[in-house]
Amino acid sequence: MDEYVAVFFTHSGAIKFNRRLKTNKIECELMPVPRQLSSNCGIGAKFTFDKDVIDLVDDEIEKIFIFENGEYRLVYSEE
Template identity: 60%
Template sequence: MVEYVAVFFTHSGAIKYDKFLNGENIHSELMPVPRKLSSNCGIGVKFSYEGDVSTLLCDDIEKLFKSTLPKEYSLVYENDQ
């Protein structure tokens, strides 16, 4: 499983996305966004997923990062909104 951290434009977007993932039977948890990733709202969603993560993207996501080494992240997606 690959671990991801999604950061959002708004708190409500993060909460909505967490509920969406849980509805898809994907374990997720709300978390403070690590400082190095920064975010407009400060709340992120951490989740693990094995498939094509592009199927889980939505307009509420500001950026999506893949967790690499402990506490290291690589940018997977950035919303140009």
């Protein structure tokens, strides 16, 4: 499974995302956004997923990064 970090436009967006993933039995943990992954709200969601991460995107997500080889790589941006 791949490990991802999603960053959000608002705190409530992060909370809704966390709730949605847990309802769907996807491991997810809210956390402060790592300094190098700026965010409007400062809360991120770390989660593991083994399918196409784009399927999880909603209007609240600013960016999604995959964590590989000790580094974050952007895989989705709302911009």
